[in-house]
Amino acid sequence: MGTAKPAIHYPDMSHYRFVTPHRTGKWYPDLLTAQRQAFAIGAGFLDPRSGMFYPYKDSKLEVGSPDLEDDPQGIAA
DSSP, rough: OOOOOOOOOOOOEEEEEOSSSSOOOBBBBHHHHHHGGGGGGGGEEOOOOOOOOOOOOOEEEEEOOOTOOOOOOOOBO
């Protein structure tokens, strides 16, 4: 009947990574992906049954804006 309006998506302007005293994770475009990958660097784990994230001692979450000029790692795919 009517004309569908195109969906406008505004991307989240933040990216996320976990940091431990000895390792730094990659930047990810969303928090859930960063939490899923935190185990790889020993920053914590995401319990798949409850959906809860459990950070390990001394791990920190960093939130930044994607300024790729200053970040040689870039955003992980």
